[in-house]
Amino acid sequence: xxxxxxxxxxxxxxxxxxxxxxxxxxxxxxxxxxxxxxxxxxxxxxxxxxxxxxxxxxxxxxxxxxxxxxxxxxxxxxxxxxxxxxxxxxxxxxxxxxxxxxxxxxxxxxxxxxxxxxxxxxxxxxxxxxxxxxxxxxxxxxxxxxxxxxxxxxxxxxxxxxxxxxxxxxxxxxxxxxxxxxxxxxxxxxxxxxxxxxxxxxxxxxxxxxxxxxxxxxxxxxxxxxxxxxxxxxxxxxxxxxxxxxxxxxxxxxxxxxxxxxxxxxxxxxxxxxxxxxxxxxxxxxxxxxxxxxxxxxxxxxxxxxxxxxxxx
Numbered sequence: 137x138x139x140x141x142x143x144x145x146x147x148x149x150x151x152x153x154x155x156x157x158x159x160x161x162x163x164x165x166x167x168x169x170x171x172x173x174x175x176x177x178x179x180x181x182x183x184x185x186x187x188x189x190x191x192x193x194x195x196x197x198x199x200x201x202x203x204x205x206x207x208x209x210x211x212x213x214x215x216x217x218x219x220x221x222x223x224x225x226x227x228x229x230x231x232x233x234x235x236x237x238x239x240x241x242x243x244x245x246x247x248x249x250x251x252x253x254x255x256x257x258x259x260x261x262x263x264x265x266x267x268x269x270x271x272x273x274x275x276x277x278x279x280x281x282x283x284x285x286x287x288x289x290x291x292x293x294x295x296x297x298x299x300x301x302x303x304x305x306x307x308x309x310x311x312x313x314x315x316x317x318x319x320x321x322x323x324x325x326x327x328x329x330x331x332x333x334x335x336x337x338x339x340x341x342x343x344x345x346x347x348x349x350x351x352x353x354x355x356x357x358x359x360x361x362x363x364x365x366x367x368x369x370x371x372x373x374x375x376x377x378x379x380x381x382x383x384x385x386x387x388x389x390x391x392x393x394x395x396x397x398x399x400x401x402x403x404x405x406x407x408x409x410x411x412x413x414x415x416x417x418x419x420x421x422x423x424x425x426x427x428x429x430x431x432x433x434x435x436x437x438x439x440x441x442x443x444x445x446x447x448x449x
Contacts, residue, residue: 219287222274224250225351227283231258233354237288242270247282292357293330295370302329303446304376304399308364308413309337310434311404317348318435319402324352326442332359332367332399368416371399380409380417381441383431388424389444396447405434 221227224247230236232255243251243262251258270284298304305328310316316338323331338360361367368378377395381402401417403409414420423432423440432440 219289221285221287222270222278222280222283224281224283225349226353227285228255229351229354230285230287231255231260233290234259235290236354239286239288241286242273242284244270244282251283290354290357292359295359295367295374298329298374298397301396301447302376302398303396303442304328304330304332304359304371305438305442306332306364306368306378306399306401307334307338308401308403308409309334309407310402311337314348315405315434317350318433319438320349320352320356322435322439322442324349324355326439326446328356328442330357330359332361332364332371334364335360335362365412365416368399368401368413371397372416372418377419378417379441379445380414380420381422381437382408382414382420383422385420385422387419387421389421389441390424392419392421392445394445394447398445400438400441400445402434402438402441405431 221230227241228251231238231241231251238260241258241260241262242265244267245264248262248264251262267280267282270280270282271278273284274280303326305319305323307316307319310319310333320331359367372378374397376397376399378399378401379392379395381400401409401413403413409417421441423437423444425431431437
């Protein structure tokens with residue numbers, strides 16, 4: 137189709153920067169110098185249509201606007217783009233990622249030894265601190281595992297830079313951080329090219345999400361768009377087959393078969409895909425269940441769908 141209808145606060149300064157922090161087991165808010173308190177969670181910003189890879193984070197950790205922000209144990213100062221990561225998986229995966237520019241690493245002696253054993257020579261020299269020093273930055277409930285990293289945000293891909301065999305996931309107002317984190321983990325396991333999500337109606341960055349992602353945050357870029365329907369239209373114009381998942385769809389995944397380039401569109405559990413999102417899909421498909429239960433958690437459904445529709449190597 138070529139159209140659709142539009143329908144725990146922490147106060148901290150580091151070198152003059154005030155940051156809000158998130159990580160394993162803790163959701164936080166940021167109190168600004170002007171006294172206003174804002175809930176953590178980046179927002180979308182300027183782009184050239186969708187997917188301009190500017191390294192200024194939006195909701196999920198890629199860039200504001202088109203290159204989206206990855207969900208996970210990371211936070212951002214809205215003024216200078218500073219990203220804070222903590223906990224073993226977010227930090228160790230960031231250290232392994234050559235695309236992640238590193239600023240400062242704090243580590244306990246045990247954590248530093250573990251990094252040396254598992255990663256080897258690091259791209260940044262850790263500052264050895266007591267656990268309490270990191271706890272003092274993050275708060276008593278943050279499960280930091282002796283690691284705290286300041287880094288630059290990652291830039292995500294523009295639509296016109298996607299490969300010809302790209303496989304995307306598009307999330308239509310999936311707000312549960314457990315689900316989004318599990319989807320990120322699934323996407324990393326299947327080698328998904330990118331995840332498309334909206335600037336609004338998506339989860340804020342929380343430790344729960346990062347834990348669910350289990351290290352996948354550094355491997356699957358996000359493209360944050362203002363309007364999902366418009367993004368799907370553009371992807372269709374670029375030759376993507378847009379497959380929406382619906383438990384009551386007439387077609388099964390087997391009937392659709394592997395496609396490339398492909399975008400799999402997933403809706404929130406319960407309400408599913410919005411009508412205007414459906415109208416921007418080329419085909420609606422379902423998983424052919426045989427048992428009494430005819431539905432799955434959205435992350436499990438994503439895994440089955442990717443297995444069925446991704447081209448075989």
